[in-house]
Amino acid sequence: MAEQNKVILYGTWFSPYAKMVEVALKAKGVPYEYVEEDLWNKSPMLLKLNPIHKKVPVLVHNGKAIVESLVIIEYMDETWKTGPQLLPEDPYKRSQFRFWASYMHQVFEALTEVVTTSGEAQEKAIKETFEQLNLLEEGLKGLFPEGIVSSDGEFSNGKLLELVMFSCFGTYEEGLQEVFGIDVIDPEKTPLLFSCITALMEIPALKESCNPHEKMVAFLKFYREDALKSATA
Structure with missing residues (x-):
């Protein structure tokens, strides 16, 4: 069985x-x-x-x-019907969750360009990333008007988007800040996104899933060096 x-x-x-x-x-x-x-x-x-x-x-x-x-x-x-449902039952809400989850992946890909470029190309990638983050902030207001509440240590009713936010931004934020001096999720420019990710990082199951900070910093440095070396080869 x-x-x-x-x-x-x-x-x-x-x-x-x-x-x-x-x-x-x-x-x-x-x-x-x-x-x-x-x-x-x-x-x-x-x-x-x-x-x-x-x-x-x-x-x-x-x-x-x-x-x-x-x-x-x-x-x-x-x-699997056990555990939390990751997408809402309502068809319209499901479509919105799918769209914004896909868009968050798009933002993460833009963020990858920041890591793998330098000079003018990197400046352009940083500008595009922050423009996309601002659009994401506006889009999330309709889905999480009051932010994510996780006082019970569990997921809210936006589980798919929470998972994407955590995996794409929460696990990389501190590493990017140390390696590049960039605060990707700015509490002033994107306050809703910042509050959501802050709340998510307090959920025990997510906190336990984070990669060690030193390991992530070492990887980001290696990944950048490898990408820049390949670009000039």
Whole structure:
């Protein structure tokens, strides 16, 4: 019976997308096996499971692979009714959550450009990132008009967006501040986003899932050096 419900998550520790799926599995109480991938030396199994994008996360349920983090989250909601639902039942609200979750991933990709560029290119990436963060702030006002309340240490009714906010911004904020001197989530420019992430970082399950600060700083430095070296090669 256990074999019929086998779940394997292929991820890498620094991936916000894999982190989001991992936290969601834990929140839903789904037992799973975790396989750490080296994205600089991808395993034949990862390439077989995700031949299109060749990326993590990949969720394998009963031998069937599901790829793309937001697709995986929807699959989890439809498959496992235990634990919190990650998307609202109302079709309109679901569409809004899908849109803003996807947009947050877009903002994170822009933030990646800040890490991997220098000079004018980096200045442009920083400007674009903050412009997108301002748009995100306005969009979230309709979904979280009073911020996220997590006094009970649990998720609110915006679970998908909470997971994306935590994984894309909460886990990287301090590292980016130390490495680049950039406060990505500014309490004055984006107060709602700042208050949401601050509240999320107080949820025990999320706090426990954060990567060690020193490890994240070391990775950001390595990632930047590797990207800049590749750009000049």
